[in-house]
Amino acid sequence: MEPMKPVRPDEPGDGTVTRASAFADGGSGTIPPRDLPGPDAIRATVETDPPVVVDVEPTAPDTPHPELGANMAAADPDPDPGGVHEESRARPGLVLPVPPSRGQSPGVGRVEVVIDGWRFEVTLEPARRAALRERARRTAGASVSGPRVVRAPLPGRIARVFVAAGDEVEAGARLCSLEAMKMENEILAPAAGTIERVGVEPGVRVEQGDELVVIG
Amino acid sequence: MTVVTRPLRRVLVANRGEIALRIIRACREMGLESVAVYSDADLHARHVRAADMAVRLGPPPATESYLRADAVLEAARRSGADAIHPGYGFLSERAPFAAACEAAGITFVGPASETLAGLGDKLAARRAAREVGVPIVPGTLEPAPVSSLESAASVLDVAEGVGWPLMVKASAGGGGRGMRRVDRPEDLAAALVAASREAEAAFGDGAVYLERYVEGARHVEVQLLGDVDGTIVALGERDCSVQRRHQKLVEEAPAPGLGEDARRRLHGLGVAVARAFGLRNAATAEFLLAPDGSTWFLEVNTRLQVEHGVTELVAGVDIVHEQLRIAEGRPLSSEVREAAARAASPRAHAIEVRVSAEDPANSFLPTSGTISRWREPGGPGVRVDAGVGEGDTVATHYDPLLAKLLVVATDRPAALARLRRALGEFEIGGIQTTMPFHGWLAADPAFAEARLSTSFVAERWDPRPLRGEAAQRAARAAAAWAMAGTARSGALAEPGSPRAGRPSDDGTSARWAALAAGSAAAGSGSLSGAATGRGDGGEGPAAAMSWRQAGRRDATRPWGR
Missing domain, CATH: 2.40.50.100 (RNA polymerase II/Efflux pump adaptor protein, barrel-sandwich hybrid domain)
Structure with a gap:
């Protein structure tokens, strides 16, 4: 596992897929082109502009509280030896299911996540499937940026x-x-x-x- | 002067949202009946359910409902109300409305109509303040000529005397409208014309004047109460420097960093201005506090302020109770007199944050939506004045204020710690609010050191890195939440598999499976409260709706208590 380092980007995201483990902050990196995510990984896409896309591997050492999502304060496996870990002082996120809308693609779930008062809409789907679909689109050669x-x-x-x-x-x-x-x-x-x-x-x-x- | 006390029996609250609820609560505590008014958009609003009676005013736009003086007076007549409390905003500072109440024999819970007229004209207030020896912000005392760009240009000499940068302000203005900062002489004429036009449109009065812009100043204000005997007291001051677009976000009492003498002097200035206008009931005198310690009078707000609660928490009195007592013709209570006597040496500190439906990452522009989650903080020293709850829909017809979170503690550091604690407990979903700003502010070192000025927000608030970091955490939180569901139900269920959508044995939902299958069951189990709140689809919302229908009461029909 890579060393822990807090993510402090200036922008919400750059559209690239990063990889993280579910119950720790960090361990992120761009996915190598041929490397598919694990069978149990989940892709979370935060609908910001540009979107934040993270494939999360289930490496949970502990089950977080059922309602609080990633309560990383409780489950942080690797506290910063230099002092209080930045994340452990953060308030846990609030995850709320969004009722499915008509025309929503099957196999994709939507939730609302509130972190420090910021409200995000996040779509969830099996990361492996999302990666396969993306690869299929790339190999089809369609340079679709779309409308x-x-x-x-x-x-x-x-x-x-x-x-x-x-x-x-x-x-x-x-x-x-x-x-x-x-x-x-x-x-x-x-x-x-x-x-x-x-x-x-x-x-x-x-x-x-x-x-x-x-x-x- | 003979004082006639006239006990009130039934009070119509001519407002909506948190302030209507706050006044209705005071009425109930004092044994008075309350009458709510509502627009079609507020049929199910909390203030309507809380009151003893409710009367419809009209369609959602404020100009067709809450701002219609005739409809409000008619509602008072029909409901048999003997008093009208206007709250803040809407009709609260309109002298003709207060006069119409007086003419109809209905007690207006506020200053006399002549006082509203006198202090509502900011130029008249400036002249009166100067006459009684209260220093006013340097500037003009008569309306600036703005009939054309040429005539506006003739003000340039006057403007040079005032100094740059300066503010162009509407004499009838309020709420940050009809107000412009001008940095260079060449921009003055255009600013005058534009501000005048804006004021004409908003207030029906295009008079504008010039005022020096005081750099680095703080906004402090003094809470005043006066009774029919002519006794006027100051209950303490508030610092309201944390603003954006001249609208307050956070207020605290007392103003940090003032000594007892400075406080006593400031309170004296407020009382002097109020006395010049024979203030009865509640009002607030606003001042600018310059970095060199000089204090300049700005204006008087002749109503209950949004932020009155911080003064209540520090002074230990109920301002709305006192307003109603004064309206009955009774003298100031002994509790208020005693609180006023110790107002210069406060023993507690209170902070209020305004939780509004605004996007702090998008210039605090208003947001709308349905509140899918609303859980208020509690515990010692915490007060929440909310006008909404779970399941309510927030539209953009009215002021975006949803709730005020107030905390009180023995001193400012303790109040800040309590604020951080309470903010962490406050769960709001379904709509973007100002919560991220408040969380940041409560942890900001400059705010902790009370390095305050009215440009604090403009200089220090940078939402981009905060929101970016939060988005990264949101992705992991969402995925971890989904996995917590799958961990209990076994392997990740692909849509279409027999597992999908099937509740797991232990009663918690198979979240991922349900989500992936697009089933509403994702919201079951421990998250049912949130699903119910959304009010569409599923059994929970249907149940909630039928309850609300049953709880709905016909307009103007009184019901038992």
């Missing part, structure tokens, strides 16, 4: 729409403006492309996460 869906970052009312289907946009171009709490927020294109679909019009109320524009 990008721009979603409402907060609830509000659409004030103006600047684009129409078929428009070519540069990254950073204004797509629409969203009025919330008496402020107008401009929604910008995350990448260059062609507008595939505009799902809103001025005056429409949107909730957080609603689809606004799809860029092809």
